[in-house]
Amino acid sequence: MYSFTHHAASSVADAVKSVGEGKYLAGGHTLIPTMKQRLAQPGHLVDLNKVAELKGISDNGSVLTIKAMSRHAEVASSDVVKKAIPGLAALAGGIGDPQVRHRGTIGGSVANNDPVADYPAACLALGATIVTDRRRIKADDFFQGLFTTALEDNELITAFEFPHADKFAYAKFRNPASLYALVGVAVAKRGSDVRVAVTGAGSDGVFRWTDAEAKLASNFSASALDGLKASASGLNGDIHGSAEYRAHLIGVMAKRAAAAA
Amino acid sequence: MTATGIGAPVRRKEDFRFITGAGRYVDDINRPGQAYAYFLRSPHAHATINKIDTTEAMKSPGVVAIFTGADIEADKVGGLICGWAIFNKDGSPMRAGAHPALAIGKVRYVGDHVAVVIADTLAQARDAAEKIDVDYGVLSAAADVTTARKAGAPTIHDVAPDNQVYDWHLGDKAATDAAFAAAKHVTKLDIVNNRLVPNPMEPRAAVGEYDIGSDSLTLYTTSQNPHVARLVLSAFIGLAPENKFRVIAPDVGGGFGSKIFIYAEETVCVWAARKVRRAVKWTSDRTEAFLSDAHGRDHVTHAELATDANGKITAVRVSTKANMGAYLSTFASSVPTYLYAPLLSGQYNIPAIYAEVEAVYTNTAPVDAYRGAGRPEATYVIERLVEVAARELNVDPAEFRRRNFVTAFPHQTPVIMAYDAGDYDASLTKAQQMHDVAGFAARKAASASKGKLRGLGYSAYIEACGIAPSAAVGSLGAGVGLWESAEVRVNPIGTVEILTGSHSHGQGHETTFAQLVSGRLGIPIENVSIVHGDTDKVQMGMGTYGSRSGAVGMSAIVKALDKIEAKAKKVAAHVLEAAEGDIEFKNGKFTVKGTDKEADFGSIALQAYIAHKFNGQELEPGLKESAFWDPTNFTFPAGVHICELEIDPATGVVTIDRWTAVDDFGNVINPMIVEGQVHGGIAQGVGQALFEGAVYDSDGQLITASFMDYTMPRAQDLPSYNVGMTITACPSNPLGIKGCGEAGAIASPPAVINAITNALGHENITMPATPEKVWKAAQASAQKMAAE
């Protein structure tokens, strides 16, 4: 790790004002390891952990709001989340291991847009709105490729708004080493609108599987996906799974998500 | 059996300190004025070093010194050694390339040591290392044995232009070929024994220190055998004479073999401490551990098994290519030879065996002993062969094994080993009962109704441990003897210190060794302390590996205790005013035959030291004895493991549902500790079978250099084990014990793979059997079945 300065922000305004060329520090579960490996060298860190405005989970009967600094374990165990969108609580409970879930935050995860992270699939399938210090961004516009998002320099995510769905579930096939998603599929149904979002597999990050959406829109059941194969082109291949295996798993996980939703 | 003697499940004495964080590991040791070492490592698998420019780096804040291989060479300090000479088929010696602690002229693997920076803080050392300018001439690399042996492959060491380290064989080739020619059936199998990274919980570390007043060195190091480290660093590398060199291996957090070896880092730390006149500390980070700890296994094998018309095995023929990595590590050469081929007879009566082994240099980290060392590789070969042969012959795999078991002892195999005692049928029968093999068909049907495939696999393993008779290993090329030493110091009021050359790094010696003494002397277990891991305290010893601490280390303690008892009886005879021949010792009491006179152990110890009751010229005061034990044979733990698992054919995910292990470890000192060793060993074996595998790309970059890519087994991946025992006492040591430290890791990989292939009806799959491989195999198998 190189040396850096540290500022514990007291508010959203303070954080945005003081970050400068530096970086926000949330749970630190991505940022700190990359700094320790000397792959990132921010000279200044603005710590979000003491910003009260960034904490809390609430629901107004149609929209679930999760503030950016909510830890995965908080989302997983929240009665509000379990009541509003139970599949989202389950997704959070399946992230990493207990240490990761008690440090990592939804804001950090989504800002980072790791192609193997879980939350991006939920954001995209549920049509979430990403609220920042300066604007509101639709999930459809937010994820722009590997570790790339619509966030501007210094833009701070403050909250996520998840509109309720009739059905939602996420099925994840873990990378056996890292426990991240080798393939994760989120399926959401809201009236006649069905969205299927795939994480882990795409070499360009999270994406929607429109073929499956069409099948499920006409018949929302696992069997509707029988015989449907995802294409392997544009998928990742590595020592944990070839593109072809990932394509196969997309089909299997989509069915499992549809069955569980 | 007493409450704390042999056979009692005594809780581990050492666990309080380990669990409460009161252990003292090398990284916990900080010496006054200590500086920190950071090793600049090669980013290339194979390159010449044209120039190293340290000018800018030397100006970096906090830098104390920067050294390269040239500095060590100028000090006339030698390179690292390989301590086991192997000879080629034609009798010529193996081709061992030089292994400088810091590279000279060339780097040979990613992680090879280019320079060391010593600075006031570790961060400063790292900062400075980034400013070292190395001019590399990148060469093409050979990252696997096949590439390295191809014509035109890059030469890694000039002494071995074609990268062949040796070309060795064992057994009677003519007899074996003849048996194959006459065979009714031949089973053939291509096997890869995957390369593993040891990953002990505590990474390696070293603190070197120089005392100017006594002109002596001290090295704190994460070692399984501190005396051997001192011997090598003194006598071969030439850092200081042994009397001016202290090596301390305090608490060590696991080793699995990887901490047997003498590495570059500790050599450099202790050498540099004298140069800079400050203590020098290095602690490996996890990435360095992946890159530079000696890896394990990595064999590519073609194996064949011949059977006659009665389904009896008549011969086994094996050809193995073993990856040695870029340099020969301390015991590397012995692992794919004498620790491997002599076990190819398994538990079976096999009249003819021939094995040839080619050891190959590659541009990868050195490969050496890892839990089981050679025996897991041999067991995997024979237990896969036997399983596949049984299936090909349409015989139940358990029956096929039974038909071929060795049943009479001693049994001389055609490959060196003389099995001394065992009852293989007893372990198999007991394992089948405990496992409820009879209920397998019903469980398989239940799985099938859920769309799952269920399989059952056996592994009937044998291993050779209690390593080892010195003269025997000497005749096979070992550079050292493999006896063990012990010293028993009885204090004046009867408490006892046992000084042992064995080293405990997780095995529980502080408990088991104390049990032996507590039971034998009839004293409370709290009154016995075990001292180990310090060359200034303990006389020469050989350390811990090869499941030798019980069979060899404790035997030395028994021998010393015999002497203690004999001496104490002499003292007791004076104290109790009786003839020495009339003194009996039992349950901690000396009695005089036929009288009610008695004295307890503590009072006799006191009398030995105050020496008032006997003539100090005729009987020496004091009560302290030492002994060396050199075994007369290897020991042969054996047993049967049964793995039963379920496969989800949609994803290829394997879930182990039951595991039964029945082991014959001879007599058992502490059944709870033994069971723990079995559990840990199985976890490691399951890790090898399903998850672990070090992967280098064709340029020699380690792809699996962190836990994000190298899969370790987790608790959730493992079932609750069913562990049982059968016992045949080992005849070659006084306690009748065989050793249990490696058995689980040796037994388990073939059990898993036999179970998977049983479930799939598919004859081969390579380890690690990842979900993708299993899924593909399941597809192929389903297609084959559909076609039939």
Ligand SMILES: Cc1cc2nc3c(=O)[nH]c(=O)nc-3n(C[C@H](O)[C@H](O)[C@H](O)COP(=O)(O)OP(=O)(O)OC[C@H]3O[C@@H](n4cnc5c(N)ncnc54)[C@H](O)[C@@H]3O)c2cc1C
């Ligand atoms: C061993 C391990 C296993 C894991 N497994 C999984 C898994 O299975 N699934 C999964 O999805 N994730 C997994 N993760 C990732 C983890 O869940 C975290 O979500 C992730 O590390 C980022 O969150 P964080 O709070 O730690 O962010 P940090 O590491 O603190 O920050 C990450 C990045 O986001 C920026 N940032 C943080 N907060 C904000 C904000 N509010 N607005 C704008 N930018 C911000 C930071 O500046 C930084 O660039 C794993 C991590 C580890 C270490």
